Amino acid sequence: MRELPHTHSCFVCGESNAIGLKLRFTTDGRVVHTRFRLRAAHIGFRGVVHGGILTTVLDEIMVWACAVPTGQFAFCAELTVRFLNPVRPDDDIIATGELVANRKNRIFEAKGVLASSSGRPFAEATGKYLPITKGDLTGMMTDLIGDTSWLRTDAASPVVNR
DSSP: OEEOOEESSOTTTOTTOTTSOOOOOEESSSEEEEEEOOOGGGBSSTTSBOHHHHHHHHHHHHHHHHHHHHSOOEEEEEEEEEEOSOOOTTOOEEEEEEEEEEETTTEEEEEEEEEETTOOEEEEEEEEEEEOOHHHHHHHHTTEESOOTTSOSSOOOOOOOO
């Protein structure tokens, strides 16, 4: 398993983000993994973790799942989440993500899963991601910590209207 880079500022993986989750991701070269616990500060309804926090983690792991095989970071264009079982604060959560389709380096399709350590599914997601343009990527690369030599910084990604 190879440890993936993280950032200074990201809510999910940023080491300098005071309110962030500070997650770290690993990969076997195909699937991206992380293991974590959320706290009571992350609840929506009493005793249940907010679905938006879970969605944020699913989006993040799918971004990394796109980056690992393509060497390119991408922005989420479409995200579908299905919540299967409630997550309680202090549940041990295993997140996995993988790229399921690369449409000519113009659209990446990924899937992500959150499950308990015993395999009970909490949520699953699919997403479509658009490669980040070289101009947008330049500033983002300066925020990364760790080995980034495998990332493509010369990609002539399509211009995305935002």
